[in-house]
Amino acid sequence: MIYFNNAATSYPKPPNVKLAVNDYFNHYPVGQNRNQLGGEDLILNIRKRIAKFLGIKNCNNLFFTSGATEGLNLLIAGLNVEEGDHLVTTENEHNSVLRPLYRLIETKKIKLDIVATNEYGIINVSDIIKYVNSETKAVIVNHVSNVTGFTLDIEQLALQIKQKSKAIIIVDGSQSVGYLPIDLSRMNAIDAFAFSGHKSLWALEGIGAVYISESLINSDQNKIAPLIAPLKVGGTGVKSESLKQPTELPIYYESGTQNIIGIISLAAGVDFITSIGLEKINQRVSVLSDYLVDKLQAMPEIISPSFEIEIKNSIISFNILNHDPSEVAFILSNSFDIIVREGLHCAPLISKRLGFFPKGSIRVGLSYFNTEGEIDFFIDSIKKIISSKC
């Protein structure tokens, strides 16, 4: 089987991730007295390692979620906004951003500007900045589009936004983390960064994390809560006497029993990346992307905005002239044992902009483990589909 759906969930996972997960049952559950009283807590240790990987100085500014969807819901629903407040986002967003924002329009009557991309899915920093004014409360942007692979210069965007407003800058890093170097201590104009673990961080499904900057945390943590409200409140294991959620980080945002095996897998995934080297992974995936794009571009029947975008990650979307993407994906799976993703990829606005609506597109999400040979077989399969119209 050839697996080209890594932009949804990476597969296969690195051997050390598998070993770490399978080792889970050899240990008694974490969070017992023994962990709390002696030695460093496993979760704290992992939090430190992941914080270091992302250039986060204080690991308490990183908290775990069930995925990017939960992280983005938390950051958007947790915004202290009221009727008439102005927010900005882009057409490149996933429904995990668009639907929480749409809900804020319904529940709090916020005003939302959605910045358009060009016909290839490209959006410039200046396109977004035009919509930001001194009254803008938050700007929510996708680092890397999950449809086109287009990468926004979030560092430059954040710096320019801060010159014009006090807006909170929230980044969806689901498709960038693990491929692009992320140093959040350097990108210090970014206020919040949410991501999932099961894509390019090689973790299990059901785990993700959120970073929030010091600017969103009141220095007197014990008395005044951080600026973003938690999505869930409940058991925190400490200060249990209080009916009010304790405001210390990270527990403010981490009520209830955590997804331990997911957190362990995330640590193993990050370890894999640092052992290989992020740059090497990025270079390898770029080579594969270029290899695939070159071959697709040579076929007149292939329609794709990705040809106009420099791909430094795993994502290439396209359609075949006069073929339904769902039909193509079905044939690829059933006749050629190749798994791709088809449809709108939960990103309706960019799909519309690119002419991929309502049927969507075929998306290839490559991984460090894919090969040129797999791409050759894939291209050959696509050619057979085109020629036979099978």
Next chain:
Amino acid sequence: MIYFNNAATSYPKPPNVKLAVNDYFNHYPVGQNRNQLGGEDLILNIRKRIAKFLGIKNCNNLFFTSGATEGLNLLIAGLNVEEGDHLVTTENEHNSVLRPLYRLIETKKIKLDIVATNEYGIINVSDIIKYVNSETKAVIVNHVSNVTGFTLDIEQLALQIKQKSKAIIIVDGSQSVGYLPIDLSRMNAIDAFAFSGHKSLWALEGIGAVYISESLINSDQNKIAPLIAPLKVGGTGVKSESLKQPTELPIYYESGTQNIIGIISLAAGVDFITSIGLEKINQRVSVLSDYLVDKLQAMPEIISPSFEIEIKNSIISFNILNHDPSEVAFILSNSFDIIVREGLHCAPLISKRLGFFPKGSIRVGLSYFNTEGEIDFFIDSIKKIISSKC
């Protein structure tokens, strides 16, 4: 090592749970085209199996969460309540209920009655009914206390509430499911039932589920949303063109990538219970509970409300006269290799009522896999702690 903290997280897990989790890496990720197009989807199959286990007729009325905390937050924060609305809960609740309710007091100015237990943690249906009136919007109760093991007759409570009001009845089943028979089709006055998987259902941490009754779902699902708002909105894989969350169940409540390994472990845990038989598990744990309680009761230095409660589950909490529970738990772990839980168990009100405040109590959470021999060693260790005051 003797593990007596099963009321927090069960350990060890049954062999088939371990096998199912370790088999995860042998399959490509679920939710690919192949799953959608051919054969029954794995998650749908599991949803049906778990629904059947709980007597839920329509498996779409069951949706997965990251645990009971998320489920209870969803049910409480999702209530359509406004200023002055009346809600009822009890002192037996966990902070995963109390803190979301306290937040509703702060954000929506609801009125909350918290029904007291007696000095042993016992609460009668009639005690709760007294507080319910025709204006009550919701009643939120713990099925089994995570401090005392006290079991509330939720079926009788729900029937009596429905005679007096239209209140939504929400049950926290975290400590009952897997020990007590739950037939939600028979208990049809209960509107919502939330639980976690990692306790008596033998699943991994980070997975749970919520059942909601037909009464909370509008029959014309495509047009009018269910009565409880979702906690998270986002990618649902279908109807991606809509910026509004699709209202069909279960996707209305299941945005984003699910915790697949957690769901697989939950199915395996339920399979284990049905293979052994719930009644047999309950009888075995009751035998162990009685064995432990008898021995504790014979020791004049032991203080416990559990002696007054018929335990049909795993939970016994107590203190040793003139000993700090944290000190006892530390010694049990370090000198005797026995893991218990100590503290307030995230249940401050019942801990106060029982005189377990502010230092809390020692909690033993037994499992089907514990033995009389382990209890003998535990009792011997407790005696040594008492006699040596080590």
